[in-house]
Amino acid sequence: MKYFLLSVLLFSGADVFAQNAVAKASTLYDHTSAHMAACIWGGFLLVGGVGLLLFFTTPLCRDLSYDPETNLPRPLKQRSFSYAKTQLFWWTVIILSCFLGVYIYTNVLVDITDQMVILLGGGLMVGLTGTMIDRSQMQANNQDMPSRHQDITASQGFLLDILSDESGVSIHRFQAVVINLIFGVAFVVGFVANLKGKVDPFIKFDPNQMALLGVSAAAYLGFKTSENGKETKIDRQVAAVQEVNRKKEEENLAAPARQTVMFQAVETRLKSKGMV
Template identity: 30%
Template sequence: MKNLISVFAAVAAGICLTGCTGSTEYDVRHLLAFTIIGTIIVLFLGLAKYSNLVRDEISDLQAFNANAAQLQQTHKWMPLDKTAPFSLTKVQFGLWTVIISSAYIYLSLCKGDCAAGTINKTALVLMGIFAGTAVASTIMDKNEMNDNRDRHQNTPSQGFFIDILSDDNGISLHRFQNLAWTIIAITVYLYKVSLVTNGCELPELSDTLLALTGISSVTYLTLKSKENDPPAQQIPQPQTAAPAPQIPQPQTAASA
């Protein structure tokens, strides 16, 4: 988690440094932009590491401790991390919150007045997609807890990428494709922010990219709803009836 956020922090810092170097000396607006963006990134990074801001909720402490003991037996050489696993939906929602808010501050203070611009469709769609995904995921988690299901989230963290890419069967394709489209959208978004030379206009992503991002989230939610389903019970085979005992027929005089 720390490495991933550090990469995005470096990219954001590079954009700010290259975009705000129009003069030899930084003025108050530039310093204020750097301070606010740096504060947002540091707060998010710190809360993500030392709190449950972007982690799953543990619903069964007994199962969590049992899974921790099993992991310790399996990986005796590795120190056990007894923290909750990271949540893919919470990480995505948090990242987009940091990126869009930082881009708005950067453009507003370094490039122009954002109040003069029109409503940005991409920012609204992206925040809507990932806010909706986070809400739907939370509702699913609460329903599973109310049903007292065995949840794969009741397992200690095994590392950032393993946590967000794993379901009850290990690394899953639907989680990987959801993360892949998120990385693609973030990369394109930050690149377009770096191309803004004048005026506070948040970048617009193509409708195709927004649609693919939305489809990826819907696919993820659909398959996530089946991750913690109880195992299918085998239908008992119908037992064949035992043959009825034959009653001996009384012998008649003729047969005698």
């Protein structure tokens, strides 16, 4: 409940703090570059290019996950992408790219709007809260062996990773992805249209639209707290052991020497109960 209230308050607060123009259009466009499209693309290439490089080559938007068999962190490419971190990345790239594009085009370092601060702050709040929930679930699930759903299998690809929880693809994650995608694209399209019309560059969402973003974020966090619960821990341990054994059969390998005592103990216990 506290995550729900915090998210709705943060995003819908734009109506309270909304202001008018951040820079008067009459002076903002006095000394513009002759190539608006090149300036906009420059902003997106600089921020987005560096961002995408980090996105695919570092743990920037990936969960920390552990191999159930060895209890060691998975290699980077095997870690699942995180929806919470991806949402923060999405809004960071969009807002900073637009901000830089305006500066390149007008040579004016315009003030950002309150809604932009709320969008970035909301993304940061979702990312931070998601990380805190992950840490709590690690402590609850990794005593015997890593058994969170993020640990059982390696990354299934970006889209499936951010859309899936322990039950598979989920409607609340799908809703959150679609809503953020629509609003992000609308922000960029409105930004370009405003530059062409020589009006204040950054669009302002309706208070109800900001509230919708908040509700979506709150729903994601609320459902995330119910993931990896103790009532499904045994089922996830069974799935982890089965996944390890399946990989060994596919690779035709014996149990590696690095296999932990914890994993062997859990596997033995589950076998004695006829569960694997």
